[in-house]
Each structure stands twice: as C-alpha cells, then as structure tokens.
Amino acid sequence: QPIQMENPYKDPPKRCVLCGINVDYKNVQLLSQFVSPYTGSIYGRHITGLCNKKQKEITKAIKRAHVFGFMPVMFKNPQFLTDPKLCNIKY
Amino acid sequence: KPETAAVLKRTVQALMEKGAIVRNLENLGERSLPYKISKHRERHKRGGYFLIDLEAPPSIVSQMMDHLGRDIDVIRKAFVKHPVAKAEECSGMVPVSPEEKLSAKKN
Numbered sequence: 001q002p003i004q005m006e007n008p009y010k011d012p013p014k015r016c017v018l019c020g021i022n023v024d025y026k027n028v029q030l031l032s033q034f035v036s037p038y039t040g041s042i043y044g045r046h047i048t049g050l051c052n053k054k055q056k057e058i059t060k061a062i063k064r065a066h067v068f069g070f071m072p073v074m075f076k077n078p079q080f081l082t083d084p085k086l087c088n089i090k091y
Numbered sequence: 092k093p094e095t096a097a098v099l100k101r102t103v104q105a106l107m108e109k110g111a112i113v114r115n116l117e118n119l120g121e122r123s124l125p126y127k128i129s130k131h132r133e134r135h136k137r138g139g140y141f142l143i144d145l146e147a148p149p150s151i152v153s154q155m156m157d158h159l160g161r162d163i164d165v166i167r168k169a170f171v172k173h174p175v176a177k178a179e180e181c182s183g184m185v186p187v188s189p190e191e192k193l194s195a196k197k198n
Contacts, residue, residue: 068167
C-alpha cells in the first residue's frame with residue numbers, strides 16, 4: 001500500500017535576490033541598482049525578478065529617497081554606475 | 092559648523108518642549124545634494140543629513156513640520172515611521188497557480 005506523503009524530491013522555494021535583506025531608503029547604492037542609468041526610472045518586476053513584497057518595498061524606498069533628497073530622480077548616481085548587474089536588462 | 096550645531100540644538104529643544112523623547116541623533120554625513128534644491132530664496136547644492144530617533148505623540152508631527160518650515164537653515168524635513176523589523180520570515184517565492192492569478196484583485 002503506498003504511503004501518502006509530501007513530495008520528498010521537491011526543490012526548496014526559489015528565492016529572489018533580496019530575500020532576507022532589509023531594504024532601507026537610506027542605502028542609496030542598493031536602490032540605485034534597480035534604476036535605469038539613463039532615465040532614472042524604476043525597473044518593473046519582469047526585469048528585476050523580485051518577489052511581490054520586495055518589489056513593493058523597493059519602489060516605496062526609492063520614492064522616499066527621491067523626496068528626501070538621497071537619490072537623484074532623472075538619472076542614476078554616477079558613483080554607482082559600475083555596480084554588479086542585478087536586473088536582466090539589455091541596453 | 093557651529094551653525095549646524097545651533098540648528099540641531101534648536102530642533103531638539105523644540106521637540107522636547109512639545110513632549111517628544113529623543114532616543115538618538117545620527118549624522119549621515121555632509122554631501123552634495125542629488126539635485127539642486129531651492130528653499131527660502133536660495134539654491135542649495137550641498138547639505139548635511141541628520142537622523143533623529145524619537146518617540147512622540149502623532150499630534151506633534153504637523154506642529155514640527157510648521158516649525159521646521161520656518162527655520163531658514165533647514166532645507167528639507169520629513170517624518171518617517173520606525174520600520175518594524177519583520178524580514179526574518181521571508182520564505183522565498185511561492186509559485187502562484189494560474190487560477191489564483193486569475194482571481195487575484197487587479198489594483
């Protein structure tokens with residue numbers, strides 16, 4: 001008689017890049033990685049590949065950073081242009 | 092630099108008078124602003140960033156925004172709630188079945 005049990009060969013749930021990292025409006029470097037270097041617009045979920053929660057948090061933090069004067073709005077801070085690429089975007 | 096100290100002292104004193112408990116005051120450094128900000132008939136390019144940790148009743152917020160708006164040395168003011176540290180339970184992306192996606196609210 002087969003025993004009913006959960007699939008033991010299941011992979012662990014996929015984690016996005018920011019799973020477990022605290023998102024803050026103050027660390028402009030992290031926020032700038034999800035912003036276009038040419039226009040300064042925030043990348044969508046299909047580009048960043050983040051979970052629901054983290055995408056929302058990042059958007060809110062970026063908007064806050066814009067208003068409070070931490071992050072530039074129309075472009076990406078040139079200091080952070082050479083950061084490792086997190087989003088799958090082809091220029 | 093003594094001017095910044097005076098500004099901070101004034102702000103903290105005003106906060107304490109209104110009945111706020113100041114827990115911590117951090118200096119996030121002085122850097123050039125990301126964009127030029129015009130405030131009080133002047134265009135500012137550099138500024139000092141300060142973060143004040145405080146506990147206060149919510150009625151203080153509007154009064155303090157008014158008070159800081161009248162201060163010439165303050166370029167931009169903001170009140171932010173304390174982020175409740177809850178990120179320990181991030182369990183990764185759960186695959187959403189197509190039925191859930193259809194019945195999910197579109198906002």
